[in-house]
Amino acid sequence: xxxxxxxIFFSMILxxxxxxxxFLGICPFLGVSKKLDSAVGMSAAVTFVMVVATLxxxxxxxxxxxxxxxxxxxxxxxxxxxxxxxxxxxxxxxKFMPPLYRALGIYLPLITTNCTxxxxxxxxxxxxxNYLESIVCALGAGLGFMLSMVLFSGVRxxxxxAQPPKAFEGLPITLVAASIVSLSFTGFGGLVExxxxx
Amino acid sequence: MMSIVSAIAIVSVLGLVGAAILVVAAKYLxxxxxxxxxxxxxxxxxxNCGACGFAGCADYAKAIVSGEAEIGRxxxxxxxxxxxxxxxxxxxxxxxxxxxxxxxxxxxxxxAKTKYxxxxxxxxxxxxxxxxxxACSFGCIGFGDCVKACKxxxxxxxxxxxxxxxxxxxxxxxxxxxxxxxxxxVRPASTRPVVLCSNTEKGGVTHKACTIGCIGCMKCTKVxxxxxxxxxxxxxxxxxxxxxxxxxCVKNCPVGAIRDFA
Numbered sequence: 001x002x003x004x005x006x007x008i009f010f011s012m013i014l015x016x017x018x019x020x021x022x023f024l025g026i027c028p029f030l031g032v033s034k035k036l037d038s039a040v041g042m043s044a045a046v047t048f049v050m051v052v053a054t055l056x057x058x059x060x061x062x063x064x065x066x067x068x069x070x071x072x073x074x075x076x077x078x079x080x081x082x083x084x085x086x087x088x089x090x091x092x093x094x095k096f097m098p099p100l101y102r103a104l105g106i107y108l109p110l111i112t113t114n115c116t117x118x119x120x121x122x123x124x125x126x127x128x129x130n131y132l133e134s135i136v137c138a139l140g141a142g143l144g145f146m147l148s149m150v151l152f153s154g155v156r157x158x159x160x161x162a163q164p165p166k167a168f169e170g171l172p173i174t175l176v177a178a179s180i181v182s183l184s185f186t187g188f189g190g191l192v193e194x195x196x197x198x
Numbered sequence: 199m200m201s202i203v204s205a206i207a208i209v210s211v212l213g214l215v216g217a218a219i220l221v222v223a224a225k226y227l228x229x230x231x232x233x234x235x236x237x238x239x240x241x242x243x244x245x246n247c248g249a250c251g252f253a254g255c256a257d258y259a260k261a262i263v264s265g266e267a268e269i270g271r272x273x274x275x276x277x278x279x280x281x282x283x284x285x286x287x288x289x290x291x292x293x294x295x296x297x298x299x300x301x302x303x304x305x306x307x308x309x310a311k312t313k314y315x316x317x318x319x320x321x322x323x324x325x326x327x328x329x330x331x332x333a334c335s336f337g338c339i340g341f342g343d344c345v346k347a348c349k350x351x352x353x354x355x356x357x358x359x360x361x362x363x364x365x366x367x368x369x370x371x372x373x374x375x376x377x378x379x380x381x382x383x384v385r386p387a388s389t390r391p392v393v394l395c396s397n398t399e400k401g402g403v404t405h406k407a408c409t410i411g412c413i414g415c416m417k418c419t420k421v422x423x424x425x426x427x428x429x430x431x432x433x434x435x436x437x438x439x440x441x442x443x444x445x446x447c448v449k450n451c452p453v454g455a456i457r458d459f460a
Contacts, residue, residue, distance in 0.1 A: 070201070094229050096227075166327075
């Protein structure tokens with residue numbers, strides 16, 4: 001049991017990294033990775049919302065949608081739940097945790113339509129994970145998102161000093177760099193499976 | 199049939215529950231914000247141009263109310279806006295300098311010659327990769343990158359040259375940033391004469407490329423009563439601190455490169 005949880009957790013960070021292997025959440029990955037502190041802020045917010053969204057969507061799907069034969073409604077229902085959650089979180093944080101609100105403030109609304117969040121909640125169910133496994137998976141996915149954001153913000157810092165050909169300046173060279181970072185993550189393939197004997 | 203009803207019912211109930219939670223949360227967890235932030239945001243132009251150095255008008259308003267930024271940094275709003283903000287904040291505004299953009303080129307289709315027939319993307323930035331189709335490598339390309347950048351509809355391409363409408367221009371400087379030739383200058387909106395040319399080549403070369411370009415003949419430096427005009431790199435330059443605005447240079451320029459925006 002513990003081995004399976006650990007396997008899910010680490011495979012979400014390394015071998016099944018949502019950004020670099022599954023190519024979800026590319027928009028914040030490119031948009032907010034310019035500076036290290038905003039990259040950390042954004043990924044902390046994403047991790048948090050991922051876990052909370054999984055906490056809420058798993059029971060709704062398992063106990064409300066599936067018994068009624070409405071699993072085809074999962075996309076719209078999950079988006080609804082995530083949007084409500086994000087809005088609620090923003091209100092609560094503004095009241096009780098102003099420093100955290102200021103730190104995450106602008107990133108929170110952006111997360112509402114972030115496809116990694118929806119991806120995690122739906123793929124958890126597709127993989128047949130139970131409640132605990134889903135939560136661990138969401139946490140791992142969030143931390144994997146953070147890992148790729150932090151790594152890539154370092155890469156981008158170096159890119160700023162580099163002088164690529166004129167036609168590659170800006171987004172093109174960033175995309176090239178992202179693809180190379182993504183390639184490097186394929187090197188983790190099989191690593192987690194071998195360690196945990198899955 | 200039943201499945202449709204239950205689907206609609208479940209989604210509606212979920213939506214209503216979510217809405218109810220949010221309404222309750224908004225009511226009981228509301229945070230008091232300084233009402234002046236909203237008022238100041240209201241009188242700012244709302245263009246979110248970023249000329250003040252903040253992310254947008256709302257951000258600047260917040261900084262004003264919290265005392266982090268001074269009033270009068272809003273370039274598009276100018277004096278009127280600074281006064282309105284000062285009235286809300288209960289202080290007096292310093293004099294805000296009104297800025298205007300000026301395109302330093304008059305090489306319209308009949309005056310500036312072309313080197314080649316450019317048939318590529320209609321964008322100044324793209325055409326600049328090949329130096330621009332004009333014989334003058336300093337002049338306006340006229341594909342209107344600045345027109346696209348302007349949020350106030352204040353700049354237009356007339357006869358191959360961008361022209362700023364001084365009544366609409368707010369001096370935010372977006373066009374100057376967009377111009378690949380860097381020939382748009384943002385300067386105080388006084389009515390002083392401006393040398394509308396950016397060509398630093400020798401007079402003969404300039405004149406062959408464009409009949410209205412400054413040839414560096416030094417005539418203006420001689421007629422200027424206050425000695426405000428100097429010619430550097432074959433291009434006349436008027437020192438705004440010394441210029442009295444008499445207009446002698448405008449009358450005497452043999453090619454008509456100096457213009458007064460009176």
